[in-house]
Amino acid sequence: MSTKFFDDIAPITYKGADSTDPMAFRHYNPDEIVMGKRMEDHLRFAVAYWHSFAWEGGDPFGGPTFERPWHPQDDVGRAKTKADVAFDMFDILGQPYFCWHDADIRPEGPDFATSVRNFEEVIDHIGAKMDTRKIGLLWGTANMFSHRRWMGGAATNPDPDVFAYAAATVKTCMDATHKLGGQNYVLWGGREGYETLLNTDMGAELDHMGRFLNMVVDYKHKIGFQGQILVEPKPQEPSKHQYDYDAATCIGFLRKYGLENEVKLNLEQGHAILAGHSFEHEIAVATSEGMLGSIDMNRNDYQSGWDTDQFPNNVPEVALAYYHILKSGGLGLGGTNFDAKLRRQSIDPTDLIAAHVGGMDVCARGLKAAAAMIEDGGLETALNERYAGWDTPAARAMLAGNLDSTYTDVMSGKIAPNPRSGRQEILENYVNRFV
Incomplete structure (x- = not known):
């Protein structure tokens, strides 16, 4: 049953490049064959639960600008309403996947056990909705950076109790990902780094993070999870320096701790820019080592020095990214996740649909351009x-x-x-x- 949040917006359809309808695909035709494969199967689009539904429109200088029926996000009932709205949007867009952090879909409880119960209840609600649709889970992950307990890191925290809390958190998220048939599990170390070296034992923190990731891999095999384990590079923000700085740094880390055959990379456009690279560069590094797992598609504002997470709109950049992806054999179990959010002034539900429509079209144009370059063979x-x-x-x-x-x-x-x-x-x- 529809929540009516999207005011009965009709499912988005492909109308061709000549269409002027802002609520129609001009380039994304899921069934179009590109290099012998359906476009949908190349791109494997996913909607990010956190930016689309959990983010409230705040920034460092101002509070929330979005008013949603599931706010405040501190109640299981409203969490289920949020899920209902999310699946309404999935029905409208028709993308094959979505992604989440645990904190996106469940309210925080007064203790860990309550948070887990909340999480499991909402996961069951989401699972029931998935049973009635074709949509799948591209990946799950744990938010181990927002709550104050994570202010000194998660796996790299100087307090072993926080390390233990992080381990328990990841276990619950891996269980939920496995239960929902997720194809990947991602670890993004938002605060796995330091603010100052004056109080940091870098060697110990790296060893702890390496051990943590080995524990994750061991648990993957224990529960029979057939998906990929992925880590996501980012150089800084919020930490002054993060240990997963870029693709090359992560690959070196994985090799040091014997994980190069177990873990691949989830690369994000915005993070590449923060590291002083291009998205094309980061993908080329990962594909040259056979370690590309999945991508987060977005863009940064080049006048800002931080991670603005805007929807992609630069076809040449996107085309060069997909050129390297196609040359390496495609995304496999990975996909194109829109780790992108509306601007604070884009407060209408229609804006959220239109943003994804535009992003999907840009990616489709980029994919077709990349395929054409490969088929022409000039490069x-x-x-x-x-x-x-x-x-x-x-x-x-x-x-x-x-x-x-x-x-x-x-x-x-x-x-x-x-x-x-x-x-x-x-x-x-x-x-x-x-x-």
Whole structure:
């Protein structure tokens, strides 16, 4: 039964690129075949429960601007109303997945046991709604950064009691994810870092975080969870420095603690920008190591120095991200989660639908552009030509040799480098033909 929150907005349908209807897809056609696969199955869209339904519109300088029927979010009954509204929106958008933190879907109790009971009651309510629909859970996760208990971190907290509380919290979230058929479980260390090194034992905290993640992997196998375990890089905010700084840092961490075959990465556009990278860079790092698990799609305001989590609207950026994803074989069990929120002034329910419609269209355009570039082969041809010298017998012998033999070849005049153009502008012009 509809909650009427969305005022009976009709399900969004594909109307084609010439449509001017703001409540219709212009580019996202779920059944369109792209590189031999349905567009829906490539993109695997998910709605983020936290930004869409739990966030109240506050910022560091002002309180909530959204007035929703489930506010205040401190009662199980209202939590169920929030779930009802969420599934109404899922019905309208028709995306195949959603994602949540535990704190998004249940009210905090006076103690851990009460919070767990609240959580399990709402999970059962959500499970019953999933039973009547095709929608699935892309991933679940635990919010271990908002409550004051997490102010010094979760797995990296100097207090072992907080570590224990974090372990118990993740267990309940993994159980719920498994129960709902989730395809991934994500760990984002929002406060796994430090504010100052004056009171931080970095070595101990990293060891504790490594041990914590090994405990998570052990529990995954114990309960028979077949999904992926993912970690999400972010350099700072709210902590001054976070240990999961970027993709390369996380990969090094996973290898140090023997987790490289058990854990992959959930990469976010906004976090890449905060780390001084592009989304394309972070995806390329992960795919080159076979460690891309899933993505969070959003964007930052480039005039702001923080994580604004806006809906994506830059087709060229999105196209280059999906180019690397498609080249690596696709998202697999992962998906495209909209870790994005409305602006504080966008207070109408229609705004929430329209924001997702626009984001889904941008991703669809980017995906099709990426596929067209792959099928045309221009970038791949240019790349092969640039590195062709490494395919020669002389180059292979050099790599298998030593400094002395290479020195002799250079001194003899056999090797005299003649620089060649990188042709960057020509390649950028090439990309612009598709986007």
